Every structure is written in structure tokens, then in C-alpha cells.
Amino acid sequence: MKKTLIALTVAALATSVSAVEVFNKDGVTVNVKGDVKATVTKQATAFEDTYNGKDKAAKKAAEESNKADTVWTLATLEAKGSAKVGVDVKYDTDFGYVVAGFEHKLVGSETSKAFAGVGNKQFGQLTVGKQNTIADEVGSDALKENIFGKVSSGYLAGDAEKSVAYRFEGVKDLVVGADYVFLNDTTGDNKVLTKNATKEQYTLDLGAKYTYGDVTLSGAYGFTHFNGVHKENKEEFAHNVNAFDLGATYVYDIFTLGAKAGFKHNSLVGTETKDGKTEAVSSTGFYVAPAVSVKLDKATVFTGYGLTWSKTTFDKAEADLTHTFNLGAEYELVKNAKVFAEYKFGVTTDKEVKDDMGKVIVDLERTNFTNDFGVGMKVEW
Numbered sequence: 001m002k003k004t005l006i007a008l009t010v011a012a013l014a015t016s017v018s019a020v021e022v023f024n025k026d027g028v029t030v031n032v033k034g035d036v037k038a039t040v041t042k043q044a045t046a047f048e049d050t051y052n053g054k055d056k057a058a059k060k061a062a063e064e065s066n067k068a069d070t071v072w073t074l075a076t077l078e079a080k081g082s083a084k085v086g087v088d089v090k091y092d093t094d095f096g097y098v099v100a101g102f103e104h105k106l107v108g109s110e111t112s113k114a115f116a117g118v119g120n121k122q123f124g125q126l127t128v129g130k131q132n133t134i135a136d137e138v139g140s141d142a143l144k145e146n147i148f149g150k151v152s153s154g155y156l157a158g159d160a161e162k163s164v165a166y167r168f169e170g171v172k173d174l175v176v177g178a179d180y181v182f183l184n185d186t187t188g189d190n191k192v193l194t195k196n197a198t199k200e201q202y203t204l205d206l207g208a209k210y211t212y213g214d215v216t217l218s219g220a221y222g223f224t225h226f227n228g229v230h231k232e233n234k235e236e237f238a239h240n241v242n243a244f245d246l247g248a249t250y251v252y253d254i255f256t257l258g259a260k261a262g263f264k265h266n267s268l269v270g271t272e273t274k275d276g277k278t279e280a281v282s283s284t285g286f287y288v289a290p291a292v293s294v295k296l297d298k299a300t301v302f303t304g305y306g307l308t309w310s311k312t313t314f315d316k317a318e319a320d321l322t323h324t325f326n327l328g329a330e331y332e333l334v335k336n337a338k339v340f341a342e343y344k345f346g347v348t349t350d351k352e353v354k355d356d357m358g359k360v361i362v363d364l365e366r367t368n369f370t371n372d373f374g375v376g377m378k379v380e381w
Contacts, residue, residue, distance in 0.1 A: 019088065020381055027092040032381075034085035039147050039376030042077050050365045082107050096120035099127065112159075124168035132159050134167075134177035134207035138218040139247040139260050144293075144302055144330060146340045147374040155243035155264040155287075156205060156222040157181075173212065179205040183224070201226050218247040226268075239268040256293045258304075262286060285310035291326075298332040322348040337379045346370040 023030035086103035096119055103113035117127030135156035162182040169175050183201035207220030226239035243264040250257045266283045291304030304326045311319035328342035348368040 019086075029090045029092075031088045032085070033088070034083070035378060035380035036081070036083040037146075037376060037378040038079075038081040039374050040077070040079045041147060041372060041374035043370070043372045044076075045368065045370050047366055047368045050367070084112065086113060096123075099125065101131070115165075117165075119167075122170060124166060124170065127165050127167075129163070130159075130161055131163060131165055133157060133163065133165065133179040133181065133205050135205060135220045135222065135245060137175060137177070137207060137209040138220045138245045139258075144300070144328060144340070144342075146328065146330060146378070147342045147376060148326065148344045148372055154245040154260065155262045155285075156220055156245050157203070160203075173210060175209045177205075177207050179203070181205070214251040216247075216249040220245050239266075241266045254295045256295070257290075258292070259288070259290045261288045281312050283310060283312045299329060300331075301329045303327045320348065320350055322346065336381055337377070339375070339377045341375045342373070344370070344372040 019031035019033040021029065021031050083106040084103055085106065086101065088101045089099070091098045098116075098118055100116040101113055102111070104111050111130065113130055113132075115127045115129030115131040117125060117129075119125030133156070135154065136158040138154065138156070160179065160181040164180045165177065166179075167175065167177045181203040183203060201224075203222060203224040205220055205222045207218070209216065209218040211217075222241075222243045222245075224241040224243075241264065243262065245260070245262040247260045248258065263286045264284070268282060285308065287306060287308040289304060289306040291302065293300055293302035306322070306324040306326075308322040308324075309319055324344065324346045326342070326344050328340065330338045330340035332338050346369070348370075350366045350368060
């Protein structure tokens with residue numbers, strides 16, 4: 001029995017890039033999936049300061065800093081690999097089905113997915129555990145995520161450590177979902193709040209994805225709430241984040257056209273003191289990211305552009321802009337095995353440069369540059 005199962009698995013791996021069905025009997029279906037990837041990347045950074053004030057000494061200091069730091073000397077060469085394997089199990093009954101999934105990263109030995117639940121074709125599916133959120137359904141398929149990811153990853157998280165997820169697929173070509181995510185700490189945009197004691201945290205996501213012929217539309221809304229106490233003055237604070245992500249994809253012959261856009265408002269990113277008064281600082285941002293890919297036999301060429309705008313409310317702060325350009329290609333060597341190369345260039349304008357003490361330097365604008373290139377290979381099933 002074991003030899004037969006192994007033989008079936010090997011045969012399936014040679015003919016399919018999707019999950020491999022290794023068992024199907026008495027209503028029980030077992031699928032295995034995974035991938036192995038190795039990459040080598042070279043990444044470099046630099047910045048250029050522009051002083052717009054009248055202080056001659058400050059202007060000279062900015063010019064001297066540029067001479068030393070705008071050359072691409074801050075470069076790193078890195079080689080790394082990743083591998084993961086996953087198992088999905090489904091048991092069909094007269095009333096519906098029971099489902100469970102598990103995924104483990106072999107490099108670093110980390111469990112990336114672990115969930116279980118019940119479902120019914122008429123009423124939908126409910127699962128609990130470490131799993132993807134409905135935000136994973138949002139986006140375009142024009143760009144590949146081989147090395148540096150997409151030009152914009154979106155504002156909503158694509159996975160959750162602990163969550164309750166509901167999915168309904170009772171209507172053809174439509175997926176509707178909702179997630180309740182239990183948050184553990186203040187990460188990402190909320191790092192400034194790690195000095196405070198948080199009492200309650202959660203995220204609620206609502207989203208949908210619809211496919212009509214060659215067109216796919218998707219969207220999701222996320223609401224994140226924090227309720228805690230400042231360690232310094234013991235005052236309670238409420239912190240809310242509202243975000244939207246929207247995506248669209250259109251396939252025409254060998255071309256795939258895609259676009260993604262999003263908006264986010266963060267009600268509290270920190271506090272600032274002005275004229276003896278402490279004010280809460282909020283932020284607003286949006287992004288747009290069009291992309292296109294071309295399929296040429298066994299090769300695919302793709303490119304994309306991303307624009308991100310963000311601004312805080314404190315003291316009439318000016319907006320920060322980030323431009324990102326991505327160009328890449330991948331080639332299928334044999335079934336399920338591909339080699340790829342990717343280039344990414346980014347420019348960020350920072351109009352709130354701070355000194356070593358955390359104080360904003362008046363009239364100083366900084367342009368940060370990133371210049372990344374990488375190659376690699378992957379095998380997936």
C-alpha cells in the first residue's frame with residue numbers, strides 16, 4: 001500500500017502544478033502541495049538630501065552628505081532558499097463536509113497554516129486557525145512574486161495567526177468572505193505603539209471576488225481596532241485603522257492586464273508635542289499599481305509600476321511619495337520547474353527627515369533610492 005501511494009504521488013508531481021490528490025476513498029480526499037525555491041539577490045540603497053531653507057551651514061552639510069552617500073556603496077549580496085509542504089483533507093458527509101489544512105515551512109521550521117472547519121455547499125464554509133484571509137483573493141495576476149514581490153502588496157494582511165474565517169461559494173464564479181482576526185501585538189504600521197499596554201485588538205475583513213469570462217474583479221475592506229493604556233500617563237487610547245484593497249485582471253490572448261489600488265486611514269500613528277500640547281497624529285494613504293505580463297511559449301515577461309502616497313496630520317506635514325518599478329521574466333525548464341530573473345527600482349520622497357534625537361529637520365527633503373536585482377529557480381506542485 002505504501003509503495004503504491006508513493007508511486008501515485010511521484011506520477012502526479014510529474015504532470016500537475018496544482019495540489020496533488022494522493023487519496024480519494026469513502027468520501028475522504030487528501031491533497032498534497034508544496035514548493036522549493038532558491039534565489040540570489042543583490043540589493044543597494046542610497047539617498048540624496050535637498051535643503052530648501054536659508055541656513056547656509058545646513059545647505060552645505062546636505063551637499064557634503066550627498067557626495068558621500070548617493071553612490072551605490074550600500075550594496076548587499078544574499079543567497080537564500082525556501083521550501084514548504086502542505087496537506088489538505090476533506091471528508092464529505094450527507095450534511096456537508098469537514099475540512100482541515102496544514103502547511104509547514106521546512107527552512108526555518110515554521111508552521112505557516114493550520115486550520116479546521118465545516119462546510120456546506122448551500123450555506124458556506126466556516127474554519128478556525130492559522131490561515132489566509134479574504135485579502136488573499138484581492139489583486140491582479142499580471143505580476144509574479146518570485147523574488148521582491150509585487151510593486152504594492154496592499155494594505156490588508158493576507159494571513160492571520162489566529163482567525164475565524166467564513167467563505168461562501170454558492171454562486172458560480174463568486175467568492176464572498178469574512179474574517180475575524182485575533183491580533184497578538186502591535187506590528188507593521190503600529191510599531192510606535194509597542195511602548196503602550198494593549199488590552200484588546202482585532203481585525204474584521206469583508207471581501208469578494210467575481211470572475212466573468214476573461215475579467216476578474218476583487219475587493220476587500222478591513223477594520224482594525226486597538227484599545228489600550230499609555231504606559232507613561234496611564235491614559236486609555238483607542239486606535240482604529242480603516243483600509244480598502246481593490247483589484248482587477250483582464251486576460252486577452254497572450255496578454256494579462258492587471259491593476260490594484262487601495263486606501264487607508266490610521267487614526268493614531270503616535271503623538272507629537274507642539275506649544276506645550278500633546279496631539280494625536282493620524283495618517284492617510286493610498287496606492288495604485290498597474291501591471292502587464294506577456295506569455296511567450298515557455299517564457300513569461302512582466303512589468304509593473306506602483307505609486308504610494310502617505311501623509312500625517314501633525315503640523316501641516318507634507319505628503320511622502322514612493323515610486324516603484326518592476327521588470328522580470330521566468331522560463332519553464334520542465335514541467336513544474338522554472339528559472340527567473342527580476343529587477344526592481346524604487347524612489348521614495350521623505351519630507352519629514354528626523355535627526356538622531358527624533359526631531360524633524362526643518363526645510364530638509366530626502367530622496368531614498370533602492371536598486372535590486374535577483375535570479376533564482378523554483379519547483380512547485
